[in-house]
Amino acid sequence: MSTVTVMPTSLGGTRYKEVKEAMLAALTAQEWKGGEVIPSEKRLAERFGVSIGTLRKAIDELCAEKILIRHQGLGTFVAQHRRDRHFFRFFRVVRRDGERTYPAVTLVNFKKTKASALIAAKLGIESGARLFVFTNALALHGKVVVIDTVMLPEATFPDLTETMLRDRTDTLYNFYQDAFGINVTGTDERLRIARASELESELLKIDVASPVLEVERIAYSLNQKPVEYRLTRINTEEYEYIASKMKDGES
Amino acid sequence: MSTVTVMPTSLGGTRYKEVKEAMLAALTAQEWKGGEVIPSEKRLAERFGVSIGTLRKAIDELCAEKILIRHQGLGTFVAQHRRDRHFFRFFRVVRRDGERTYPAVTLVNFKKTKASALIAAKLGIESGARLFVFTNALALHGKVVVIDTVMLPEATFPDLTETMLRDRTDTLYNFYQDAFGINVTGTDERLRIARASELESELLKIDVASPVLEVERIAYSLNQKPVEYRLTRINTEEYEYIASKMKDGES
DNA sequence: AAGTGGTCTAGACCACTAC
DNA sequence: TAGTGGTCTAGACCACTTA
Incomplete structure (x- = not known):
């Protein structure tokens, strides 16, 4: 249980928005780079101390913004600009x-x-x-x-x-x-x-x-x-x- | 339980997509008109025979497409084109x-x-x-x-x-x-x-x-x-x- | 077979609006 | 106070991918 990524429940509005911001921060810090897979939903839910459903809502929004890409059975990836993709x-x-x-x-x-x-x-x-x-x-x-x-x-x-x-x-x-x-x-x-x-x-x-x-x-x-x-x-x-x-x- | 709006579970992919299509059909048929409030999530969930969560996912997408608009405490409305709005x-x-x-x-x-x-x-x-x-x-x-x-x-x-x-x-x-x-x-x-x-x-x-x-x-x-x-x-x-x-x- | 995301459930509790 | 949508949970089961 990482203390760095545990979030206060009181600040910044809702839980899933907080999770989303934390993930954006991790992306900005290049913890996960373009094209790489990020940890599974289960792991991320544990890391941020929320249920899978809440974690999924944060990822839903990041996917809608084309920052992440989900592949069923494979994992969730950091969107990458590619000639043959986007x-x-x-x-x-x-x-x-x-x-x-x-x-x-x-x-x-x-x-x-x-x-x-x-x-x-x-x-x-x-x-x-x-x-x-x-x-x-x-x-x-x-x-x-x-x-x-x-x-x-x-x-x-x-x-x-x-x-x-x-x-x-x-x-x-x-x-x-x-x-x-x-x-x-x-x-x-x-x-x-x-x-x-x-x-x-x-x-x-x-x-x-x-x-x-x-x-x-x-x-x-x-x-x-x-x-x-x-x-x-x-x-x-x-x-x-x-x-x-x-x-x-x-x- | 209206027989008209009950949906087959097998066709068309997922439940929430079916619900979404059924709601689009109801909108096209002008069952609910521009600016009007639609039934509550609880009622719609009963009508379509799904849980609230599933019904919400259908409405989520319709809201993302600016076809519906939610107002907490008020209800969900059919989006209306207005000089002062959209x-x-x-x-x-x-x-x-x-x-x-x-x-x-x-x-x-x-x-x-x-x-x-x-x-x-x-x-x-x-x-x-x-x-x-x-x-x-x-x-x-x-x-x-x-x-x-x-x-x-x-x-x-x-x-x-x-x-x-x-x-x-x-x-x-x-x-x-x-x-x-x-x-x-x-x-x-x-x-x-x-x-x-x-x-x-x-x-x-x-x-x-x-x-x-x-x-x-x-x-x-x-x-x-x-x-x-x-x-x-x-x-x-x-x-x-x-x-x-x-x-x-x-x- | 094991691990991933995708869907769906049946609730609980909160925040907002109207009366 | 009653009714609405908003958030969150803790799980079940399904579909897909890789091995």
Whole structure:
């Protein structure tokens, strides 16, 4: 019976919420890592001093938030970002006929800079704090359609290098998870029309200042802290942005 | 013990799923209408021949899908679309500074026509089936920013008239619910850039063929049947489309 | 066969609302 | 005070996975 994880019954509302918070804390502390199995429900119920039913309610919510994944007969796992799994949860560009494909990513540039007041506010960091900024060109069906400009606080991604970004073998969010223990659990996105910059128009093979769909994204970690700021620009001549919940076959 | 609502234990998977389907059927049949309270959990458990826990699990899912709403001490209610409640669940246009406001709606035109093959496919009806088409201009902060063109199958909305649309006092989806018993429970949306038509440019006070954000929406009813097809066009100079889940204060 | 999560039960007690 | 939903329990039994 671990004293660290026993919870007061009086604070924070209900038992299962307390259990949920304790599990989020354990996940944030990387006690269990992406893709790993967590202890059985019986063990966790003992550890937290609650009944199985209560423990299950906490896990129910974590599964609904796609932080954990249950597999009957196997166990409960820490959700992992993978190209072949939850990729289309965050990548919402599809061809107009509905055809979905994985993008071929090319790193266009990478630099270290300092956060402007605007970016700092979005990321909840101090103005002037060190920042990584890099741009990816994403090709679908052999044609560049999407340009991502990604901004990451150095404090959250220490020692990130251009080489690490080039050598990653899976998705960006999988990389954040494996290399930095950062679990992206949700995003806020706002869409509007923008005009293609010179670099963008060149990569997208459209005229300068052509209208493109801009997506401003803030990605949040397990503890609801912003960890990534991203501006995406999409050529929607043949593709579009799909906003709704995917059906079960979201994969 | 009603024989109508007793369910076979063998079919359709699990007990609570069966209960959920039976409740969806009762809602579709308008046994309980929008805004009304449904029977207590104890009564429903007796009616369906399951324990309270099982009945609760069915209701849990219906609440998660925003079909029902629980109020402790009061009862469980059929969710109702209301300007002051779930309005921003489906209206996703906000000013760039984040300010949200209710649109002032003006009905621009209304006509009866027949479904093209394309529209018919989207609505799951037969090509050439009778259709209502109407256009609304939506003003935010005193300025027209959004143009909605809405298409409704006559078979689903019999005897709809222009007057009914003008005289409605709450939201469109509230009107569908009260006047036709149609509960919109979800939408699919796709976004892309389009060019303003002559009418749109006039209403939006922008040049003809200016780029506008187009949102193509299919709205689904309780039984997952498409009930509305809508093309929205947004001037994103001062406003934007917010794609992410709202926080709890979504109202 | 052993271990896992999935479902279901039959209650107890608590918190909130209305009268 | 009575009735509602909200939480929690301690188990039983089922279905699935691995060995």
